[in-house]
Amino acid sequence: MHQIDSYPEPFEFITFLVWVSAVLRRPMHQTVLGSTLSKGNELPLKILLIHPEFPDTFWSFKHALKFIRKRAAYPPLGLLTVAGMLPKDWSLRLIDINIQNLSDQDLAWADYAFVSAMAVQRESAVKVIARCNKVGLSVIAGGPLFTNEYDQFDGVDHFVLNEAELTLPPFLDDLQKGVARPIYQTTEFADIRKTPIPMWELAKLKRYGAMGVQFSRGCPFNCDFCNVTALFGHKPRIKTTAQMIAELDKLYRLGWRGSIFFVDDNFISKKRHLKTDLLPALIEWRKGKKGMPFNTEASLDLVDDEQLMKMMV
Known part of the structure; x- marks a missing residue:
């Protein structure tokens, strides 16, 4: 590994979001996009972007971060990039559980929860999904964890596979029409020259040790x-x-x-x-x-x- 400047070696951080969509069975809480959006076409939507907690492992940098008085190493670049792809009139709120608690008020505010996670965040992701289920909040899940094993998760309303530049736009279009399909996926790779600038303004920048680009x-x-x-x-x-x-x-x-x-x-x-x-x-x-x-x-x-x-x- 080689650093451009002198700074402690960061962990390998693959965080760009990949999204999927599929409707799964959910006891006591089954939501269909068509019926959700048909209530007077209640748009723009309020989207809660949730980044699950890293456990106390190498990935969390929990103990090292204390020396620089920071709460987490990096903000969730994937979620912030996807935020830039969402309709401009939608209301967005980022909750990174690594730096702040996910409150009942946050869940009550949202129309949908977008959850992105890596494999190491599995335990926290399961808890987040369960909390959303409990209050009847629809969950859209993506990121490496769900992309690799989305069939292992119950309680998620919609998964979206592959890169967001290709699969998120048709999903959002169908979402607003109330006709979202179960799965959006592609075997192609995105042209990232069209990727929007991440919405870092949603993050509490001072609580992080570094910014990822x-x-x-x-x-x-x-x-x-x-x-x-x-x-x-x-x-x-x-x-x-x-x-x-x-x-x-x-x-x-x-x-x-x-x-x-x-x-x-x-x-x-x-x-x-x-x-x-x-x-x-x-x-x-x-x-x-x-x-x-x-x-x-x-x-x-x-x-x-x-x-x-x-x-x-």
Whole structure:
């Protein structure tokens, strides 16, 4: 692993959201989208974005975070990205259980709960779903946990598979018409040059140790310990340099001055583009700005490219 700047090595953080939709049996609480939206077409909707708690493991950074007086390592980048894809007139509220409690008032406020989780968050996700069920709040679930094993979960009204850029728009269209299908999925990969800027304004930024941004998805390698290629494929796809600068500009406008973690599992999958386009732009962007050190993850073949290494330090 190689860091762009001196900052403690962060954990491997795959957080971009993938969504699915399917109607499952739910005793005492069976909700059909058509009937929900037919009550006088009660739009815009109120959406509660819920990020389950990480257990006290390597993933939580619970004990290390105490030294820097933060509650969590990163905000949920997937949920914040999906928030940017939702209709602009919908009301959105983010509850990251790693930094705050999920209250009964939050549940009562919402029309739908969007839950995104990684495998390590399973226990908390189950509890979140149960609480939503208890108060009759419809659940839409996504993220790596549900994408890989959605058939293992009861109590979820709708799952959405694959990348949100492709499957979320038709789901939302059908949702507003009251005719949402059970499953929305695709075998294609999204063009992330069309991905919106995450809605970091929904998060309590000061409670996090760093901010995550995503430059690419996919990896040319096939490591047996990693599921990135199963989710995002072997062909790396990248955002434009203009997109990345726009994301950094937004974080800067919001007052963030802490570390920026490029969450790509292999930041250097497009070496030529990095050297000729993105890195020169990042170096220029950093001029005159205080704080905001960059760090990331990269494959070991970085050492074979001296020019790239010099540009990244």
